[in-house]
Amino acid sequence: MMETINKRIFKDRLFTIIVVVLAFTACLPLLGILTFVIKNGLSAINVEFFIRLPKPVGEHGGGISNAIIGTFIVVLIAFIIATPVSLLTGVYLSENRKSVFSEVLRVSIDVLASIPSIVIGIIAYLWIVKPMKSFSALSGGCALAMIMLPVIIKSTEETLNMLPLTLREASFALGVPYYRTILKVIIPAGLSGIITGILIAIARIAGETAPLLFTAFGNPFMNFNITKPVNTLPLVVFNYSTSPYEQWHTIAWAAALVLLIIVFTFTLIARIISKKWKTSF
């Protein structure tokens, strides 16, 4: 504290400036990404883009309808597989907060959440692609489901843990059985939080590429058969952006734009739900 006041104030100012500059510099990539994606992608987007199949190199036009449908299929499979199990597990964890098995389960779920998505892809390959001898939408969906699981379980558990104990007591005191109390009182009271968690999980997996590389694999054609490979938007972005053709780069930008819109829409809806639709006690 030998420093003069002026020196201290100067240091404080300098510090403030450094913090502000660093903090806002870190946001520049967002600006960059948005500018690039919108500037380069918007030109390729038209009705054709959404309803046509991709064309071979050299031919103009073409679309990515197969990838949009494919993304939808893979995400739907993941949603159908992951949601019921994760809801039940989330309820289990919040109902049995202190048991030893719950602690073990919580650690396991942390482990699952920390597995790199490429390793999840390996698992789906070993468990589904290899026995079925074919890349498939199903294996891609399963890989994404494994990524979804911990996200939904965590958010469900946290939401339910926040509910006051008096809520369940009110129900029990009316002679309502346990399962009805959970299904008709506890889950409805936490519904907005649960749905928010599911939407965030969907936003998260919609953009996943790594686990799809050797599961959904990609497919230049339209495919509705879940035992066959499908194309997805992230795969289009990856394959087209790493190709040497200018024209494909444009398609990749446009696909990235569509992907960003999908991801941000889900995130936005999730936020609106968690803000607007709060259960008050």
Place this chain on the structure above:
Amino acid sequence: MKNEEKKQNHNQEICHLNPDSEIFFRIRAFFRTQHSPADFVFRTILLFSGIMLFLLILSIFCSLIINSMPSIKAFGLKFFTGTVWDPVFEQFGALPFVAGTLLTSFIAIIITIPFSIAISIYLGEFSKSGAYSGLLKNSIDLLAGVPSVVYGFFGIFVIVPAVRYIQIRFNIAPYGVGILTASIVLSVMIIPFAASLGREIIEMIPSEIKQAAYALGSTRYEVVRHVIFPYAKSGLIAGILLALGRAIGETMAVTMVIGNSNMMPKTIFAPANTMASIIANEFTEAVSNLHLSSLIEIGVVLFIVTTIISIAGKIIIRKFAVHIS
């Protein structure tokens, strides 16, 4: 007297029923509350789904180990010291990729630290609400939501040319792609993650402590330097650790800009591969069993390393939270 006797009896009964553990009460409570078969079924389903999940994670681990057995048997520990990765001669040494992963994540973390801490301080201490912090917070949230393949794409078209420009200026072979490029893209990706963790940590610090320092006439810099940092140190380190875990496992963005070379990297400008990117590159092309199994062994290592890092980070944060409250 009679009452006293009864009380004694009751106590004895309980002691008799309770051989030093609560498990008995749990079991009895379980059966006493199971008067409706539907409840029993419901509780069983809940337990069953929990067990399923546990088994899933267990079998993921076992499955990875079993499938990497051929490679573990063939190379043993040499797998991690060998510098040659040659699918044609079935020679697999993973050291170049271990080095690639270590270098990229380490450099990425170094770049991330100042930015993420600046954001944490700005959002956690300087201005908790208001237009600018709202803007910053929303941008960070949006950045966190951008898929990694889009980061990779952005990297190819913005960061690769930028690095190439620098390389030309400094007379280095102008690949553009390489370890440094991958590190920069990685850092852009993990800054939002590290920053939001850091903000939570800084917000956890009780305000009385900061108020006390301000009341003594400290400047904001002094409060951050002498109060917040020492207090939040372990939490911030844990946040950085968790971000490191992210960086190690990240695949797509790295694969797209690292140059995909299986050689041992000589400089930070050299093209290379990380453990994750080699899997992404070669998994579908691996024809031989040993090649596939070697790639899976790399996956096992990734699994173990990220798990240890993330659990360590979480334990530190939990301890920090307990210490604070």
Place this chain on the structure above:
Amino acid sequence: MENELLIVQNFYAGFGRCNILKDINFTVYQNKITAIMGPSGCGKTTMIRCINRMHEFSPGATYSGKILLHGEDIYSMNPILVRRKIGMVFQRPNPFPTMSIYDNVISGFILNGIKLQKQEKDKIVINSLKKVGLWEEVKDSLHRRGTFLSGGQQQRLCIARALAMNPDVILLDEPTSSLDPKSTLMIEKLLEELKQTTTIIIVTHNTAQAARISDYVAFLYLGELIEYGATKKIFTAPEHKKTEEYLTGKFS
């Protein structure tokens, strides 16, 4: 004429290895208000939670002894049926946050999956709300959330919810401790009226309240029933020194 409705016999309860209630014996008479009073922590809440078998939800709950309702031991009955016959109102009002006022009143039926005709539902809702004096206040907003009401209104809604099931006994655990004096008075008046049709057991640590509304009083101290009897007698000539000390505020 006083009918014995509920008899507590040699009742013990506790948590884990810790005994809370020790050898409790008393009788609750039909259409009377029975108050349970005592310093906080003496086991009042535990006592009434045993009466509708809510106690067993607490982790490590233990109990032994008998509680007879109409001569039948509730601990040999299905707990779900016991809880439907013995309603409960909690210390803090807890209407279901996702339900409208209307649904809250008939929540006992909705949640138990009991189907009712629209007319029946209307009748139950109107009757119950009228009994608790809430009808005039909420008849125009029956389909708003119950959580929009004031604390006192919410608590009366919770009483209406319990009444809708037409229980033999209603248990109230310090129902007015989180309310303002005006709402408290309203609920006390309401209980006096309800006594015509149901039996009421109320926990209170407010001796004045017990004196005002109850017909019988039980005084619990450190988990033991020190004294039980007609309110008038206990408040004018308590037999035990402890009771007297408590009533004169020697300890609280």
